[in-house]
Amino acid sequence: MERDQATHTDGQPPLDADLLTRLKEICYEGWEIWSRFDVRVRRESFHPFVAAEYEDVLPALISVRAPGRRFLEWGSATGVITIMADLLGFEAYGIELDVDLVGEARGLADAWGSGARFAAGSLLPTGYRFRGRREGEHLGTIGEGTSGYLELGHPLEDFDVVYGFPWSGEEAMMLDLMKCYGRSDALLLLNTGDHGMTIYRGGRSIIAEVGAAIRGA
Numbered sequence: 001m002e003r004d005q006a007t008h009t010d011g012q013p014p015l016d017a018d019l020l021t022r023l024k025e026i027c028y029e030g031w032e033i034w035s036r037f038d039v040r041v042r043r044e045s046f047h048p049f050v051a052a053e054y055e056d057v058l059p060a061l062i063s064v065r066a067p068g069r070r071f072l073e074w075g076s077a078t079g080v081i082t083i084m085a086d087l088l089g090f091e092a093y094g095i096e097l098d099v100d101l102v103g104e105a106r107g108l109a110d111a112w113g114s115g116a117r118f119a120a121g122s123l124l125p126t127g128y129r130f131r132g133r134r135e136g137e138h139l140g141t142i143g144e145g146t147s148g149y150l151e152l153g154h155p156l157e158d159f160d161v162v163y164g165f166p167w168s169g170e171e172a173m174m175l176d177l178m179k180c181y182g183r184s185d186a187l188l189l190l191n192t193g194d195h196g197m198t199i200y201r202g203g204r205s206i207i208a209e210v211g212a213a214i215r216g217a
């Protein structure tokens with residue numbers, strides 16, 4: 001096999017080939033689940049679940065993995081990214097508002113022998129209010145519900161790496177959430193679709209276009 005873009009990042013040992021194969025299979029299954037969901041649910045009425053390009057998120061996860069790191073996916077939907085994080089060695093958790101999707105994620109984790117944990121609830125801590133200051137900065141498609149951190153067993157400050165896939169205009173809220181409740185040394189991975197993955201620490205972008213950087217390495 002040719003050297004794979006997702007197997008090797010600076011300062012990290014290459015990934016085990018079997019693990020990489022499993023991760024790619026999970027991406028594939030994730031897309032199949034998403035396609036069925038799109039037909040069954042989204043063609044009937046709006047639903048905020050849109051699947052990430054999982055293969056683009058994977059290199060970013062690989063680039064920030066380290067033993068013992070605790071990972072949280074905001075809006076974990078079918079759990080594909082949280083499960084990949086678990087298999088990469090993170091202690092991995094997901095929060096998702098849609099209870100049916102949480103059930104789907106737990107089933108997928110079991111099927112892949114993953115210990116990823118999922119809570120049904122909101123990614124917004126109790127009492128949080130976003131006061132967007134600029135036009136276009138809003139809660140967008142972020143729904144309301146009981147905060148999920150109690151069920152998760154960890155407040156936001158316990159996480160080393162947090163991942164989110166914001167709809168347009170929601171990035172500011174996610175950055176504000178980390179500023180208000182996250183640890184200042186924690187990493188925030190925002191999947192900004194066409195703009196790739198951006199990694200923040202303490203509110204500053206530390207590696208723009210991580211996916212592109214890794215591909216070019």
Ligand SMILES: C[S@@+](CC[C@H](N)C(=O)[O-])C[C@H]1O[C@@H](n2cnc3c(N)ncnc32)[C@H](O)[C@@H]1O
Pocket residue numbers: 048049050051052073074075076077081095096097098101121122123124141142143144145164165166167191
């Ligand atoms: C754009 S999708 C991202 C799915 C997945 N994280 C990915 O990257 O493929 C956003 C997800 O967030 C969920 N969601 C919306 N509001 C939420 C909230 N307040 N708390 C937790 N999840 C929420 C939606 O149901 C949806 O599954």
